[in-house]
Amino acid sequence: MLIQDIKNLEYFRSGDNCLLCELLHPEKIKGTLPEKLSMNYSIAHAIVPRGEKSLPHRLKSSSEVYYILSGSGKMHIGDESESVCSGQAVYIPPGDVQYIENTGDLDLVFLAIVSPEWSLEDEEVILD
Template structure:
């Protein structure tokens, strides 16, 4: 049985400025047959991720709490708790917290996130 607790998973700041905890990743859990990785991410009020893209992986955000503005390519839309956002491979993306509380996201990357696949744009 494989169980992860976000409170015991190290917190770090990703290249796009999102703070996250990598909950599951095939490189860390070889017994896990998933090809995807799962991270618990958040941005504080007024914070935004830097525009970035994953060259070959798709990403799915499940918004757990808060509200924000999602930007994918030339499109922007408000997002909030209970919504799912699909980000196709190669799409330039960013998200900003427009609320008064943390914007909390479960990020699922398929195939699993790899630093070499991510390009942060300034």
């Protein structure tokens, strides 16, 4: 049985500038697992601090779902923008440029579920 406890994991600044913690990824699990996890997606816990936003980026071949846990913000996908809040799930198609901004008074916290699993080679950060 594998149970990941976020209290035992580390956050880092991802390429798109979110604070990120890999909860489940088939190839990036801390511990002594004998082989790759049998899953074709990854789940990360993400935080966009108050007043910040992620950098525009896209996943070339993976789709992504953001499930908003707390806070509020504005999700940008392609030419569309919508307000988002706790309890909402946002589908992000492969290849679409996206970013999320925190428009609230608290941290914007969400799960980022990527299928197939996130990889550095699949992500492209769009710099002006």
